[in-house]
Amino acid sequence: xxxxxxxxxxxxxxxxxxxxxxxxxxxxxxxxxxxxxxxxxxxxxxxxxxxxxxxxxxxxxxxxxxxxxxxxxxxxxxxxxxxxxxxxxxxxxxxxxxxxxxxxxxxxxxxxxxxxxxxxxxxxxxxxxxxxxxxxxxxxxxxxxxxxxxxxxxxxxxxxxxxxxxxxxxxxxxxxxxxxxxxxxxxxxxxxxxxxxxxxxxxxxxxxxxxxxxxxxxxxxxxxxxxxxxxxxxxxxxxxxxxxxxxxxxxxxxxxxxxxxxxxxxxxxxxxxxxxxxx
Numbered sequence: 001x002x003x004x005x006x007x008x009x010x011x012x013x014x015x016x017x018x019x020x021x022x023x024x025x026x027x028x029x030x031x032x033x034x035x036x037x038x039x040x041x042x043x044x045x046x047x048x049x050x051x052x053x054x055x056x057x058x059x060x061x062x063x064x065x066x067x068x069x070x071x072x073x074x075x076x077x078x079x080x081x082x083x084x085x086x087x088x089x090x091x092x093x094x095x096x097x098x099x100x101x102x103x104x105x106x107x108x109x110x111x112x113x114x115x116x117x118x119x120x121x122x123x124x125x126x127x128x129x130x131x132x133x134x135x136x137x138x139x140x141x142x143x144x145x146x147x148x149x150x151x152x153x154x155x156x157x158x159x160x161x162x163x164x165x166x167x168x169x170x171x172x173x174x175x176x177x178x179x180x181x182x183x184x185x186x187x188x189x190x191x192x193x194x195x196x197x198x199x200x201x202x203x204x205x206x207x208x209x210x211x212x213x214x215x216x217x218x219x220x221x222x223x224x225x226x227x228x229x230x231x232x233x234x235x236x237x238x239x240x241x242x243x244x245x246x247x248x249x250x251x252x253x254x255x256x257x258x259x260x261x262x263x264x265x266x267x268x269x270x271x272x273x274x275x276x277x278x279x
Contacts, residue, residue, distance in 0.1 A: 001238065002230060005062070007030040007245040012253040015212055019154070023054045023165055030256070031212040031267045032103050032116050034243050039064040039108075042092045052099055058269045060138070061096060061217040062064070062243070065089070069126070077170050086129035103241065104188060109177035115143040120156065121149050127160045136190045137246075140166035141258040150180065154232050157184040166233065168226075169194040170201040183236035191216070191230065193255075195246030215248035218255045223262055 006012060009026035012070070017025055028034060037043065051061070066089055068075040078087040096102055107126065113119055137157060144153045152242050157164050164184040168191070177238075183189050183211070195216025203212070226242075235238045242259065244252040260267075 002234060002240045002242070002246075002263060003031050003245070003267065004083075004242045004260050004265070005030045005034060006241060006252045006256055007247065008036045009033050009144040011247055011250070012078040014253045015128070023051065025057050027059050028270050028272055031058065031064060031270065032241065034106065034245070035061045035063040039067050040087055042066050044267060045095070046094065048092060048095050051265075052101060055101070055227055060101050060183040062103050062106050062241075063093060063096075065107045070107050072110050076139050082125070083129060086126075090159065090251045102133065104190070105110040105130065106136045106190075107163070108139065108165075109140055109141040113139065114141050115146075115149050115153065116177060123162070124155070127162070132161070134163060134185070134188060135161075136163040136165050136188075137250055138167060138192060140175050142177050145177050147182050154180070154182050154184055158256065161185055163188050165188055166191045166229070167194065168192070168196070170196055172198060176201065176252070179229075181225060181232060183233055187239070189233040189234065189237040189240045191226070191240065192243045193226075193246060195248075195251075197248075200248070213248060214246045217249065217251040218246065218247045218258075220258065220262075223255065223259045226259065227262065 006026075009023050010016075012026065014027050015029055016022060035043075066076050066085070067073045068085060069089065075082050079088065090097075093102065123137070139153075143149060154164060162184060164180070164182055166179060166181055166189065167177055168179055171178065189218050193220070195214045197214065197216045198211065200212035200215050230240055230242065242256075244256045244259075246252050246255065
């Protein structure tokens with residue numbers, strides 16, 4: 001099975017037939033969404049219940065781990081202990097977990113999270129604290145996939161049942177990894193597409209970086225090149241999920257629909273669609 005989704009549901013103007021019902025409109029096109037807001041703050045119970053109420057029964061979420069859970073911030077600034085932080089996060093997402101609305105939790109680590117024994121221990125602790133929930137791991141430092149470390153990284157991810165995130169991104173020094181077409185969890189594979197804006201990715205901390213970082217419109221040729229990669233992943237996992245994160249210029253929805261057409265995919269049990277925008 002192959003499914004496609006986007007990062008967030010609020011910024012895709014092509015999907016909006018009713019701006020007051022953005023999530024409902026999104027669910028009429030795609031079967032899951034990456035929940036980016038949980039990176040910045042752990043959602044309230046009110047928000048979690050609202051999202052559950054607005055989505056079809058089989059619609060699912062991929063929540064990003066809270067930023068202190070992936071060392072973008074210091075956990076001590078928010079919680080008395082790391083374990084308390086993880087417990088709070090899991091309690092918040094409890095209703096979503098119980099409703100089987102979680103496809104996977106995404107742990108996206110910063111560029112300074114290198115391949116070290118200490119960081120391997122951090123990953124083991126995350127597995128302990130998150131139990132047997134599906135966890136996808138995205139690295140941002142190339143040390144994880146050097147010639148020497150790559151097989152060790154993939155073996156480690158498989159041993160702890162992590163989902164290796166296959167990434168398409170500009171190959172800038174210091175904050176990117178190569179595309180490693182490997183499966184570490186036979187239940188699920190993840191292909192995350194950030195675009196190919198080299199200058200935007202290189203200057204990710206510069207002014208107006210959000211407007212440039214993922215500013216890329218995948219061409220049909222580029223999208224077609226992903227097809228054999230997706231088919232290869234599909235042979236080793238029950239489901240391949242593809243996330244388009246290239247939305248600085250609003251291209252993600254159009255690109256996702258184009259790839260869906262190239263792969264000849266249909267998604268069942270979506271929300272009601274009032275208007276076809278992509279015929």
